[in-house]
Amino acid sequence: MxxxxxxxxxxxxxxxxxxxxxxxxxxxxxxxxxxxxxxxxxxxxxxxxxxxxxxxxxxxxRAQDTQFGDVNVELGCNWVQGLGTNPINQLALKYNLSTAFSDSADVQWYGEKGKYNGTEIYNTLDDAFSKVLDIGFEKLQNDEVDISGRVGLDLVGWQPSNAFEEAAEFYYWDWEFGETPELSSTVFAAVNDNWTYSGFGPDGDGNNYVVDQRGxxxxxxxxxxxxxxxxxxxxxxxxxxxxxxxxxxxxxxxxxxxxxxxxxxxxxxxxxxxxxxxxxxxxxxxxxxxxxxxxxxxHMATYTKIFFNFPYQFWDDSQFTVWADPDRRGYMNAWQNLNAPGYFPKNTSTNIFFVTATQDLSYEVENKTDEEVKEEIMVVLRKMYGNDIPEPTHFMFPRWHTNPLFRxxxxxxxxxxxxxxxxxxxxxxxxxxxxxxxxxxxxxxxxxxxxxxxxxxxxxxxxxxxKGKCPRAEYYPEITNAKIRANIIHR
Missing domain, CATH: 3.50.50.60 (FAD/NAD(P)-binding domain)
Structure with missing residues (x-):
C-alpha cells in the first residue's frame, strides 16, 4: 500500500x-x-x-484520409461543393488537387426484384425540390415562420408512397443534408443551397469528388x-x-x-x-x-462512409447505385463506385464500392463491430447482385459520432x-x-x-x-414570441 x-x-x-x-x-x-x-x-x-x-x-x-487497399480514401469531407470563386475550389486549383466530376444523375437503381428504372421518380423529386426551395425563399423574403423539409415537400405534392420513392428521397435529401426532411429547415435549406451552388459566380454550380492521393x-x-x-x-x-x-x-x-x-x-x-x-x-x-x-x-449530422474493396468489380459502371430497401427507408441506400471513369484507376487489387449511412443508421453501425457491420451489408449486396459475389479483401469505416474530437x-x-x-x-x-x-x-x-x-x-x-477596435457582436440574451403574438393580434 x-x-x-x-x-x-x-x-x-x-x-x-x-x-x-x-x-x-x-x-x-x-x-x-x-x-x-x-x-x-x-x-x-x-x-x-x-x-x-x-x-x-x-x-x-475533418479532412482526413487513410490507406485502403492500394489507395488513399477520404474518411471525412470528400467533395469540393460549390466551384467558381469558392475559396475551397480556388485552393484546389492552386494546389492542383485531383478531383472527379460527381454526377448524382449517373445512377443505377436496385430493388428486391433487381434493377428498375428510377429516372422518372428522380426527375420528379428534382422538380419538387426546386419548388421547395422557392417556398423557402418566399418565406425568407416575407419574414414568415419556417417549416420542415417534409412540410415543404408535402406542399409541392411530393408524398412518397413506396420503397422506390423513399429510396429516391433519401438519395436526394438525406444523403446531402445528413438528416431527414422532417428534421431539416426549408428556409435554410434554400439559403444553404443557393449560396453554395449559385453564390460563387456563373461557374459556381458543381461538385467535384476529391481523389488526390495526397488527401x-x-x-x-x-x-x-x-x-x-x-x-x-x-x-x-x-x-x-x-x-x-x-x-x-x-x-x-x-x-x-x-x-x-x-x-x-x-x-x-x-x-x-x-x-x-x-x-x-x-x-x-x-x-x-x-x-x-x-x-x-x-444539429450535428453524422455521415458514415462504409468502404468495401473486392477482388474484382461485380457492380455497375455508373457512378452511383441506389438500393430501395423494401422494409426500411434509407437502409444501405446510397452506393458509390470508385472504379467509375475519372476516379481511381481500375486494377486487379483496387475495386472500391462504398455505401453511406446517415443519422440513426450511422449511430447503429458505430455501436456494432466491424465484422457485424460487414456481414449485415453483405446480405444487402447479395440481394442486389446474387449469392456468388466475392468476399471483400478490405473493409473499413470511421466512427465520427462516437469520436470525442468530433461527435x-x-x-x-x-x-x-x-x-x-x-x-x-x-x-x-x-x-x-x-x-x-x-x-x-x-x-x-x-x-x-x-x-x-x-x-x-x-x-x-x-x-x-x-488594436482596441473590437467589432460589435450581435446576440440575444432573451428571445421572445413578441413578433408571433403581434401577428396573431393583427389577424
Whole structure:
C-alpha cells in the first residue's frame, strides 16, 4: 500500500514537472480548416504572437484520409461543393488537387426484384425540390415562420408512397443534408443551397469528388505552412487536448490533458458543434443559457462512409447505385463506385464500392463491430447482385459520432432554430472567446467554405480587438414570441 502511494505521488510529481505554462496574445483551439483560416488572417493582420492547440498529430480537422487497399480514401469531407470563386475550389486549383466530376444523375437503381428504372421518380423529386426551395425563399423574403423539409415537400405534392420513392428521397435529401426532411429547415435549406451552388459566380454550380492521393487535407496543410513553417514551430501544440477553458473580461486560460496551461488575451475556439454540445470540455464559468440554447438546438449530422474493396468489380459502371430497401427507408441506400471513369484507376487489387449511412443508421453501425457491420451489408449486396459475389479483401469505416474530437460529421439547420439562436451560437463571450466553425456560418453551414469564412472572420475580429477596435457582436440574451403574438393580434 505504501509502495503504491509512493509510486502515485512520484507519477503526479513527474506530470507536474513536465507541465508547461504559456503566455500568448491569442490561442486558437483546433487545427482544422477554421483554425488554419484564423491563423492566416491573424498573420495577415500583423499578429504573430499566437498559438494553436490541436488534439491530433496533424492539422486538417475533418479532412482526413487513410490507406485502403492500394489507395488513399477520404474518411471525412470528400467533395469540393460549390466551384467558381469558392475559396475551397480556388485552393484546389492552386494546389492542383485531383478531383472527379460527381454526377448524382449517373445512377443505377436496385430493388428486391433487381434493377428498375428510377429516372422518372428522380426527375420528379428534382422538380419538387426546386419548388421547395422557392417556398423557402418566399418565406425568407416575407419574414414568415419556417417549416420542415417534409412540410415543404408535402406542399409541392411530393408524398412518397413506396420503397422506390423513399429510396429516391433519401438519395436526394438525406444523403446531402445528413438528416431527414422532417428534421431539416426549408428556409435554410434554400439559403444553404443557393449560396453554395449559385453564390460563387456563373461557374459556381458543381461538385467535384476529391481523389488526390495526397488527401483533401493537402491544400489546407500547404496553406498552414505560411504560418507554421514546420511542426516544430513553438507556437503549434500537436497531440494536445483541451480539457478546460476559463474566461473573464480580462482574458482566457486554457487547460490541457498534459497539465499545461495557456494564458491568452483572446481565444478562438474552432471545436465542432458536436463537441460544443457535449461535456468534453469544461467551461468556467459555464456557457450562458443564451449560447447553450443556440448550440443545443442546432444539429450535428453524422455521415458514415462504409468502404468495401473486392477482388474484382461485380457492380455497375455508373457512378452511383441506389438500393430501395423494401422494409426500411434509407437502409444501405446510397452506393458509390470508385472504379467509375475519372476516379481511381481500375486494377486487379483496387475495386472500391462504398455505401453511406446517415443519422440513426450511422449511430447503429458505430455501436456494432466491424465484422457485424460487414456481414449485415453483405446480405444487402447479395440481394442486389446474387449469392456468388466475392468476399471483400478490405473493409473499413470511421466512427465520427462516437469520436470525442468530433461527435459527428457536419451540421444541419433544423426546423425550429431561429436566426437569433444562430447569432447566439457564434457570438463571442466577453469579447474574449471567439467562435468559428462550419456550423457557425449562416450561408455555408455543413460545408468547408463555412469553416473557412468563419475562421477568417474570427481572425480579423480578434486582430481588431488587439488594436482596441473590437467589432460589435450581435446576440440575444432573451428571445421572445413578441413578433408571433403581434401577428396573431393583427389577424
Amino acid at each position: 505504501v509502495k503504491s502511494t509512493l509510486l502515485l505521488a512520484a507519477a503526479c510529481l513527474l506530470v507536474a514537472a513536465e507541465a508547461k505554462e504559456y503566455h500568448t496574445k491569442v490561442v486558437i483551439l483546433g487545427g482544422g480548416v477554421s483554425g488554419i483560416s484564423a491563423a492566416l488572417n491573424l498573420t495577415a493582420a500583423g499578429v504573430t504572437d499566437f498559438m494553436m492547440v490541436e488534439a491530433r498529430d496533424i492539422l486538417g480537422g 483533401f487535407k493537402h491544400i489546407f496543410l500547404e496553406e498552414s505552412k505560411k504560418v507554421f513553417k514546420t511542426d516544430a514551430d513553438k507556437r503549434l501544440l500537436l497531440n494536445t487536448t483541451v480539457t478546460k477553458i476559463a474566461y473573464n473580461n480580462k482574458g482566457v486560460t486554457v487547460h490541457t490533458s498534459k497539465g499545461d496551461t495557456i494564458h491568452a488575451d483572446y481565444a478562438i475556439t474552432t471545436f465542432s458543434l458536436g463537441v460544443l454540445q457535449h461535456d468534453d470540455i469544461e467551461w468556467s464559468p459555464a456557457l450562458p443559457d443564451w449560447k447553450r440554447e443556440g448550440l443545443y438546438g442546432f 459527428g460529421s457536419y451540421s444541419n439547420w433544423p426546423i425550429g432554430e431561429l436566426d437569433e439562436h444562430h447569432a447566439n451560437m457564434k457570438a463571442p463571450l466577453n469579447n474574449r472567446v471567439f467562435f468559428a466553425g462550419e456550423a457557425l456560418s449562416t450561408e455555408y453551414f455543413g460545408f468547408l467554405q463555412g469553416a473557412w469564412f468563419t475562421g477568417a472572420k474570427a481572425g480579423v475580429d480578434v486582430a481588431l480587438c488587439l
